[in-house]
Amino acid sequence: MDFKDYYKTLGLEPGADDKAVKTAYRKLARKYHPDVSKEKDAEDKFKEVAEAYEVLKSAEKRAEYDELSKHAEQGQPFQPPPGWQAQGNSGFADGMGGGSEYSDFFESLFGGAGRSQRRGRNSSQRGQDVEMELPLLLEENQGAERKKVAFQLAQYGPDGQPLPAISKTLNVKIPPGVSDGERIRLKGQGGPGLGGAANGDLYLIIRLVPHPLFDVEAHNLILTVPLAPWEAALGGQVTVPTLNGKISLRIPANTQSGQRLRIKGKGLLNKSGEPGDLYALFKIVIPPQADEAVRALWAQLAEQAAFNPRTQWSQ
Structure with missing residues (x-):
């Protein structure tokens, strides 16, 4: 059995610090990960890198390995020295990923403790669910829209160390009738x-x-429609916006502020693809400025109308 030079596997010199070990592992794990690498024998190389990191990432385990390396002779088969036994608990983490066994060299040094622990754990793991908010204009909630969604996914190596994020772009069809907060x-x-x-x-x-x-009220829309006092009193036609363009709306005579008028089929689509309604909410607005002539006309109107909107207070 040949001696495995774990430092060489990670491209390091003996005595490299913890940061250098972690950096080298992350770089090589990304390079040889079977899910992303196109290189030949990527899976085998990935397992070698992961095994080296399992040994060198712990100061205690690395000290044991360094002591054993003193007994390795160049070009000669390696055997642990008589009476040698790992001083640590050999509790290596599940960091191999993609394989079912450590190497014979590893097993000969650490008594298969890592292997038995790995067999007791499931090395495969379902990916994490991800949530993200998707801003949606009311005009885009009409059932035939597609939204381009760009996002990044965090990914981790088999030992839990972060790897470079994955960038993705999707062209998502928005189903009709989605509401605020829906997933x-x-x-x-x-x-x-x-x-x-x-x-x-x-x-x-x-x-x-x-x-x-x-x-927005469920799948209905509310539009506040300002009216001049004479428009409310006399009625007439006004142009109002909808999500699909402008329409002409007939205002009944004697319309009151706060009164609502239903405009069928001009709301948002529901789950069945049927549109809700648009409600025009009328609000009477007084002109902001008036010269003396206009004030005189208001005074004449007040005198002739003899109207008290607070009559019910005295009843």
Whole structure:
């Protein structure tokens, strides 16, 4: 059995500090990870790198390995010295990923404790589910829209160490009738699984962007329509906006402030793809400025109308 030079495997010199060991491992684990590497024998190289890191990342285990390396003779088969036994608990973490056994060299040094622990644990792990908010304009909530969603996924090596993030872009079809706070599940678009396990899911949390004109009530829209006093009193036609363009709306005579008028089918789509309604909420607005002539007309109107809007207070 040949002696394994774990320092050489990681491209390090003996005595390298912990930071150098971790940095070298992360770089090589990313390079040879079977899920991303196109190199020949990537899986075998990945296991060698992971095994080297298992030994060198712990000061106690590295001290044992360094002591044993003194007994290795160049070009000669290696055997642990008589009476040698690992002083630590040999409790190596599940860091191999993609394989089922440590090497014979490792087993000969540490008595298979790492192997037995690994067999008692599942080296495969489903990827993490990921949540992200998706801002959605009311105009985009009409059932035929697709949204480009760009995001990054954290990924980790078999030992839990972070690896470079994965950048993804999806063209997501927005189903009709989604409401604020609703979650859309995209199966398998979450964090990557380990050891051949399934990816996690991506959950998009819908956040309806407040509209400058429309308020939302379920799948109905509310539009505040300002009216001049004479428009409210005399009625007439006014042009009002909808999500799909402008329409002409007939205002009944004697319309009161706070009164609502239903405009059928001009709201948001529901789950069945049917539109809700738009409600025009009328608000009477007084002109901000008036010259003496206009004030005189207001005074004449008040005298002729003889109207007291607070009559009910005395009843």
